[in-house]
Amino acid sequence: MNISDHEIADGNLNQANGIVLKKLLFLTVFMFGFGYALVPMYEKFCEVTGISNQRIPIVAGNASEVDMARIIAIELDTNVRDMLWKFKPLQTKVKTHPGELVEVMYEIKNESDHEITGKAIPSYSPRNLDQYLKKIECFCFTMQTLKPNEVKQLPVKFFVDPQLPAGIDTVTISYTFFAQEAS
Incomplete structure (x- = not known):
């Protein structure tokens, strides 16, 4: 390989690394946002389905x-x-x-x-x-x-x-x- 082939290969490698880095950064931001949104999503899910996230009541079994x-x-x-x-x-x-x-x-x-x-x-x-x-x-x-x-x-x-x-x-x-x- 001559010098120009190395430069082209290094350029392609740098470009590929930049794309991977951008994808990883996007994925990291997306996962952080998703994790942050889980609490309100869970509360809304519980509200819609009627599931309570409070303590489960203990009640006397029968009269x-x-x-x-x-x-x-x-x-x-x-x-x-x-x-x-x-x-x-x-x-x-x-x-x-x-x-x-x-x-x-x-x-x-x-x-x-x-x-x-x-x-x-x-x-x-x-x-x-x-x-x-x-x-x-x-x-x-x-x-x-x-x-x-x-x-x-x-x-x-x-x-x-x-x-x-x-x-x-x-x-x-x-x-x-x-x-x-x-x-």
């Missing part, structure tokens, strides 16, 4: 699991830390039979002049109640964002497991909202 011989008094308590929110249960006390589905409503109001995001953290009394309290729906599963002066009513659905020790007839469920950085 025969409800312990009609016992009544549990449930006291509802609320607190707010470092936020200009009002937060309260619409009922402060409910009575239920172990195994019976209960729904209670809470109300939150942003009393500030700016949007605030908060996260509710539950606590229970007696201490081991979390083993027996089966939440199906709760605002504590996700962060809550409120615009200035916005009011929301939030449900909590749960039941107390019939295996709750016999000596316990009053329990307290308390939620405390803490400010979170908006994402």
Whole structure:
């Protein structure tokens, strides 16, 4: 081969390498964009199909699991830390039979002049109640964002497991909202 043949071969090789490089860059950008778009696509898919991406509810299998011989008094308590929110249960006390589905409503109001995001953290009394309290729906599963002066009513659905020790007839469920950085 003479020098001009080498130059032509090197030129063809450089041109081929440039094409491969462009294809790889395009593929990299495309894959990054596709990966970025997966989250909204998944959420839309779940919305369209009715599939929930929340926790799978645990429910009492049938009505025969409800312990009609016992009544549990449930006291509802609320607190707010470092936020200009009002937060309260619409009922402060409910009575239920172990195994019976209960729904209670809470109300939150942003009393500030700016949007605030908060996260509710539950606590229970007696201490081991979390083993027996089966939440199906709760605002504590996700962060809550409120615009200035916005009011929301939030449900909590749960039941107390019939295996709750016999000596316990009053329990307290308390939620405390803490400010979170908006994402």
